[in-house]
Amino acid sequence: MFWKNIIFIFIFSLFFGFRVVANGLPDADRDGVPDQDERQIYYTDPNKADTDDDGFNDFEEINSGFSPHNPQAVKTIDSDVDSDTLSEAWEIKFKTDPRNKDSDNDGVYDGVEIDKGFNPLSVENSRLKPSLRINLQKQTLDYLLFGYVWKSFSVSTGKASMPTPTGDFMVVNKIEKAWSRTYRLWMPYWLGINSPGIGIHELPIWPNGYREGENHLGRPVSHGCVRLGIGAAAYIYDRVSSGTPISIR
Numbered sequence: 143m144f145w146k147n148i149i150f151i152f153i154f155s156l157f158f159g160f161r162v163v164a165n166g167l168p169d170a171d172r173d174g175v176p177d178q179d180e181r182q183i184y185y186t187d188p189n190k191a192d193t194d195d196d197g198f199n200d201f202e203e204i205n206s207g208f209s210p211h212n213p214q215a216v217k218t219i220d221s222d223v224d225s226d227t228l229s230e231a232w233e234i235k236f237k238t239d240p241r242n243k244d245s246d247n248d249g250v251y252d253g254v255e256i257d258k259g260f261n262p263l264s265v266e267n268s269r270l271k272p273s274l275r276i277n278l279q280k281q282t283l284d285y286l287l288f289g290y291v292w293k294s295f296s297v298s299t300g301k302a303s304m305p306t307p308t309g310d311f312m313v314v315n316k317i318e319k320a321w322s323r324t325y326r327l328w329m330p331y332w333l334g335i336n337s338p339g340i341g342i343h344e345l346p347i348w349p350n351g352y353r354e355g356e357n358h359l360g361r362p363v364s365h366g367c368v369r370l371g372i373g374a375a376a377y378i379y380d381r382v383s384s385g386t387p388i389s390i391r
């Protein structure tokens with residue numbers, strides 16, 4: 143059976159001028175990674191099976207999570223060949239060039255653009271479209287890009303008697319310093335969601351300057367809102383807009 147397949151592939155290759163394919167797509171160096179993926183996703187050499195000359199071909203390295211650009215045995219998640227603060231694993235997800243600090247040549251490094259919420263493949267100031275995921279059990283808020291967790295923060299959600307609603311929501315308004323008439327305190331970096339009276343905001347501040355609940359993060363003690371720590375709230379506020387989806391589970 144094995145030899146029958148080899149003979150078949152040989153005859154097939156003769157007919158098609160030795161054009162080799164992977165997953166039905168052209169694969170010039172026969173390493174199992176199609177030419178177009180080598181050019182557009184992995185930035186490996188489509189005409190050289192072992193781009194980094196370490197004895198393992200690109201297909202083997204990519205599929206076992208090792209860097210095809212680094213001759214050392216380094217995982218893509220730990221490899222940053224171009225020192226743009228973005229690991230190769232993330233470069234693959236964003237389809238940025240792991241050998242080029244600034245894939246779109248707009249003067250801002252790939253890792254910096256992504257962390258600031260901008261598209262690293264566009265010289266226009268186009269924004270990435272993040273989503274938020276709140277886990278009530280773990281008391282965490284995840285900030286996701288392309289469905290992957292880019293940042294995760296500790297939160298305080300509603301106490302048992304005033305639980306945070308669960309389901310799929312979205313951001314409906316943003317107020318840099320919102321005032322709660324009910325509780326008479328400030329809620330910095332307010333992100334209202336489409337559930338009445340519920341939002342995501344920084345730890346509240348009383349008019350006398352007292353900051354509520356700095357030790358509450360990680361515990362469900364709020365009145366239903368999702369409280370974020372100092373720094374974390376501003377980070378999220380700056381990167382989401384009306385319409386950003388939020389999952390609360």
Ligand SMILES: [Ca+2]
Pocket residue numbers: 169170171172173174175176177180188
């Ligand atoms: Ca190939």
Ligand SMILES: [Ca+2]
Pocket residue numbers: 192193194195196197198199200203210
């Ligand atoms: Ca290699």
Ligand SMILES: [Ca+2]
Pocket residue numbers: 224226228233238239240241242243244245252
């Ligand atoms: Ca890069």
Ligand SMILES: [Ca+2]
Pocket residue numbers: 244245246247248249250251252255262
């Ligand atoms: Ca750039």
